[in-house]
Amino acid sequence: MPEGPSILLLKNKLQRYKGKMVTEASGYGEMDKSAIQNVKLEEIETFGKNLIFTFKNFFVTVHLGLFGSMLVNKRKKVNASFALHFSDAEINFYVANTHFYRGRPRDFFNYKTDILKEEYDGEFVLSTLQEKFADKMIGDALMEQELFTGVGNIIRIESLYRAKIHPDSLxxxxxxxxxxxxxxxxxxxxxxxxxxxxxxxxxxxxxxxGKKTCPKDKKELAIGEMGRIKRKTYVCPKCQKMYQ
Ligand SMILES: [Zn+2]
Incomplete structure (x- = not known):
């Protein structure tokens, strides 16, 4: 699954379409697309794992799930689940989840938790973690998108290893x-x-x-589905401390 940085990179690739007119939207997804017709694409942003296409009074979020992908000016043989058309270009999304919102993204999303935003607020994340997620395993809490917006499995595993914390610690x-x-x-x-x-x-x-041994002590890593979230996890039992 793409993590926050992958989505930010997609957003950067799309910047040349900012300010352009969207002639229409298509795709088999069920979201009502009737408002997306001859409207100017004002902004392309991200919030964690969501791409956000902002228009004057509304915006659309696109979330690529496990099998989602995006193509610009190219098509797959299968139908796109969502596509934006311009007079001379198109952006196609496959197996993507979309949502339509009236208003502005900041009215709905808390940018303080997005790990790749300037507004990111580590103090806010720390206090929320301690207040609302005290009884959770840290390996599970890291995947909570309202707290660690944009974190996926690779970021979760690598940051726990760097911090020397066992994911099952409460x-x-x-x-x-x-x-x-x-x-x-x-x-x-x-x-x-x-x-x-x-x-x-x-x-x-x-x-x-994705490795088998710890680069520091060459110990064999513990690998398996851990925590309640059951995502594939890698842990060095020597370097990462289990707090209890
Ligand atoms: Zn180690």
């Missing part, structure tokens, strides 16, 4: 300074991830994601 048992370190590691790694995407080297440069 949030309330982890010392605050370790949580602060983790929150910083998430953001720092997200920007590394973004850079590595440009050379297609995210998996190659990952420290433990």
């Amino acid at each position: 949030v309330k048992d982890i010392p605050e300074k370790k949580l602060v370190y983790l929150i910083e590691a998430v953001v720092n790694y997200a920007y590394e991830f973004l850079d590595q995407l440009k050379t297609d080297s995210v998996k190659e440069q990952a420290l433990i994601y």
Whole structure:
């Protein structure tokens, strides 16, 4: 599944369509597209794993699930689930979930939690984590999109390894300074991830994601579906402390 940085990169690729007229929208998705006709595309943004197309009084979010993809001025043999058409171009989304909202994105989304936004607020994330997610395992809490907006499985695993925290540790048992370190590691790694995407080297440069041994002590990693979220997890039992 694409993580926040992958979506930010897609957004950057689409910037040349900002300010252009959308002649129509199509696709088999059920969202009502009738408002998207001869309207100016005012802004293209992201919120975590969502691309946002903003028009004058409304906006549309596009979320690529596990199998979603985007093509610009190209088509697959199968039908797009959502597409934006311009007089001389088109953006096609496959297996994407879309939502239509009246208003502005900031009225609906809290940019303070988006790991790749200037508005990102680590203090806000820390206090919310401690207040509302105290009894959760940190490996699960990291996937909560309203708290760590844009984090996906690779960012989750790599930042926990960098912070030396075992994913099954409960949030309330982890010392605050370790949580602060983790929150910083998430953001720092997200920007590394973004850079590595440009050379297609995210998996190659990952420290433990997709690997068999810890790069530090060469110990075999524990690999399996962990936590309640049951996502594939990689842990070094020696480096990553289980707080309890
Ligand atoms: Zn290790």
